[in-house]
Amino acid sequence: MVQTPNKQLTHLKNIPNGYPVVGEHIDVKESTIDLEAPLEEGAILLKIHIISADPFMRSPMKGNDSGSFFPPYLIGQPVYGVTVSSVVKSNNAKFNKDDLVVGITNIEEYTVIGPSNPFFNWLEIRNETKTSGLPLSYAVSVLGMPGQTAYHGLLQVGKPKEGETLYVSAASGAVGQLVGQIGKQRGLKVVGSAGSDEKVAYLKEIGFDEAFNYKKTSSITNTLKELCPNGIDIYFDNVGGEHLEAAIENANRFARFPLCGMVSTYNTKEAVGIRNLMSLMPKHITLEGFGVSDYFQFNDQFTEEVTGWLKEGKIQYRETIAGSIDEAAQAVVDIFHGKNFGKQSIYVSDPSF
Amino acid sequence: MVQTPNKQLTHLKNIPNGYPVVGEHIDVKESTIDLEAPLEEGAILLKIHIISADPFMRSPMKGNDSGSFFPPYLIGQPVYGVTVSSVVKSNNAKFNKDDLVVGITNIEEYTVIGPSNPFFNWLEIRNETKTSGLPLSYAVSVLGMPGQTAYHGLLQVGKPKEGETLYVSAASGAVGQLVGQIGKQRGLKVVGSAGSDEKVAYLKEIGFDEAFNYKKTSSITNTLKELCPNGIDIYFDNVGGEHLEAAIENANRFARFPLCGMVSTYNTKEAVGIRNLMSLMPKHITLEGFGVSDYFQFNDQFTEEVTGWLKEGKIQYRETIAGSIDEAAQAVVDIFHGKNFGKQSIYVSDPSF
Structure with missing residues (x-):
């Protein structure tokens, strides 16, 4: 029995109350795996190439959270997340050696997954990625779930009409940068906010009509009033909190707000309340929480158009890719502080094909 | 020139910060009118029979409120509101003497209204009311705007499916009591809350499956958990605040929340924030602010079915009808304190037909 080193991103002993901390709540641990061990019926052995660092990963860090869709991370066990991998060995007729696989797996260098895992049926074989000429990492970013979230959220929930005004928060992020660019393709006026001047410059570079650094404005409400003189018709909310209040203040009648994330509230024990919901009535605003899975029927259209x-x-599409699994814990924690620029992923290994 | 006494409900010198107070912010004042004076082109002279006391009347008391649809009440002038009246004299081909008219007019015993008034085009001739055998007051309650709000909000925004669970706050009020009863007609499980045991008893009497006195529960969230073991699919929000948070906590995936009013926030300077909007995403909840005017195309269906x-x-349908215009100021103020039972209206005079 030969043991191969197998580093794992692991959930440590404490459940974070606020921001998770590397070494206290999450860290990379040494482990080993026997690559020759027989696979149980239906299982596959995957070699992981890319790890996606996603905001949803804060949710299973909460222990039992009845509001969440995601089962909690278990203390001392590897955490799960979205990965790009390839099949090393298969005991399942659906998967062949060297198939490129995208889905939710344990985050480690090699991983075994079988039908008893609740995410097993979500695994997608994406062999077209091998020959598309586009980076492998796009399978978990612009052509993966963040891309689908942007596309379905803006088009299906936001229901844009040419000439309308779109505001996007966290606009240089994994989802936001695509939301704004789809908005431009659909003939909208697009306004975005981000947390640094460098990010704001990037937004202008990729075609946003207006962009601002929210950390440098004393009132998001007043800034939006200036930058959106015709009011806001669609607010694509990645942030919640003050941005959501300010967008309600500046919304036009019949505005649509696709709610995609509220990263401003993920790491705070006491959530800040939204105080102006009474404006939803005279303005006839709709707030709609959605998930990509609501609109999977539009995935083929998405893949074709965005590719x-x-x-x-x-x-x-801007990504930040950390250079090895050793940096995975820090890369995940950093996204909650907005330290990443664009989509944050982690390089683990090259595929063999 | 003969002057006839003409009492008016008047907006006094101060704009209320919190709850309006009779004698300070609103009161009934003596005035006179010359019923023989010639009418300008297009104008009509109305004798008012019924005044409707509506929560929206808090909005024009705010002075200039950019979020509001309604122009502000003017200091020292009669306030406007929804009334039932009949035509005394007409200089307009559309209106004949004795036509029964429902719409927004100044609130006084006699009133002149013409095309320069922004609400003139909203006036409806409702002569069928004369012979329907139903009370005249129904024209501003169950068969008027509160009824339309209940019907369109539940059916068009709530999109009920048989067997689902509906929660209604302010459930014995002008809108709520009809929402719950329409819910029963459509095969829903209906749960309501109100602010007194007497109101709760009424809800059970008219067929609500469950009802509770929110003033006697220490946690609306826990009470809803008990009374809605299958979760909430539709929350018809008349109140906002704690009820809205509790309904979000207990909502099922894909729940719909028609937002009709947030009376809990109308009279408070600092609105209480809603802290759990992040649950809108994993639960895919939709909050939709609406107004009856969005769905006027369904008014004929409404009138036929509800009649x-x-x-x-x-x-x-339960109403509280104050006995004379002298009680109008108190009746309006009382609705903000929930002192009315059912729809609050004020009797002013009998029609002559």
Whole structure:
């Protein structure tokens, strides 16, 4: 029995109350795996190439959270997340050696997953990625769930009409940068906010009509009033809190607010309340919490249209990719502080094909 | 020139910060009118029979409120509101003497209204009311705007499916009592809350499956958990605040929340924030602010169906009708304290037909 080193991103002994801390709540631990061990019926052995660092990972860190869709991370066990991997060995007719696989797995260098895992049926074989000429990491970013979230949220929930005004918060992030660029493709006026001047410059570079650094404005409400003189028709909310209040203040009648994330509230024990919901009535505003899975029937349209835009250079996509699994814990923690620029992923290994 | 006494409900010198107070912010004042004076082109002279006391009247008391649809009440001038009246004299081909008219007019015993008034085009001739055998007051309650709000809000925004659970706050009020009864007609489980044991008893009497006195519960969230073991699919929000938070806590995935009013916030300077909006995303909840005017295309269906239910005794409707215009100021102020039982209106005079 030969043991191969197998580093794992692990949930440590404490459940974080506020921001998670590397070494206290999450860390990379040494482990080993026997790559020759027989696989149980239906299981596959995967070699992981890319790990996606996603805001949803804060949710299973909460222990039992009845509001959440995601089962809690278990103390001392590897955490799960979205990965790009390839099949090393298969005991399942659906998967062949070297298939490129995208889905939710344990985060480690090698991982075994089988039908008893609740996420097993979500695994997708994405072999077209091998020959698309686009980076492998796009499978978990612009052409993965963040991309689908942007596309379905803006088009299906936001229901944009040409000439309307769209505001996006966390606009340089994994989802936001695509929301804004899809908005431009659909003929909207697009306004975005981000947390640094560098990010704001990037937003202008990729075609946002207006962009501002929310950390440098004393009132998001007043800034939006200036930048959106015709009011806001769609607010794509990645942040919640003050941005949501300010967007309600500046919303037009019949505005649509796709709610995608409220990263401002994920790490705070006492959530800040939204105080102006009474304006939803006279303005007839709709707030709609959604998830990509509500609109999977539009995935083929999404893949075709966004792949086309990328290949034609009509849209750009910014990623930050950490260089090894050793940096995975820090990379995950950093996204809650907005330290990443664009989509944050972690490189683990190259595929063998 | 003969002057006839003409009492007016008047907005006094101060704009209320909190609850309006009779004698300080609103009162009934003596005035006179010359009923023989010639009417300008297009104008009509109305004799008012019924005044409707509505929560929206808090909004024009705020002075200039950019979020509001309603122009502010003017200091020292009569306030406007929804009334039932009949035409005394007409200089407009559309209106004949003795036509029964429902709409927004100044609140006084006699009033002149013409095309320069922004609400003039909203006036409806409702002569069928003369012979329906139903009370005249129904024209501003169960068969008027509160009824339309209940009907369109539940059916068009709430999109009920048989067997689902509906929660209604302010459930014995002008809108709520009808929402719950329409819910029963559509095969829902209906749970309501109100602010007194007497009101709760009424809700059970008119067919609510469950009802509770929110003033006697230490946690609305826990009470709803008990009374809605299958979770809430539709929350018809008349109140906002703690009820809205509790309904979000107990909501099922894909729940719909028609937002109709947030009376808990109308009279408070600092609104209480809603702290659990982040649950809208994992639960895919939709909050939709609406107004009756969004769904006027369904008014004929509404009138036919609700009139039918009333005549067949399938639904009941509770009103409190103050006995004279002298009581109008108190009656309006009382609705903000929930002192009314059912729809609050004020009797002013009998029609002459």
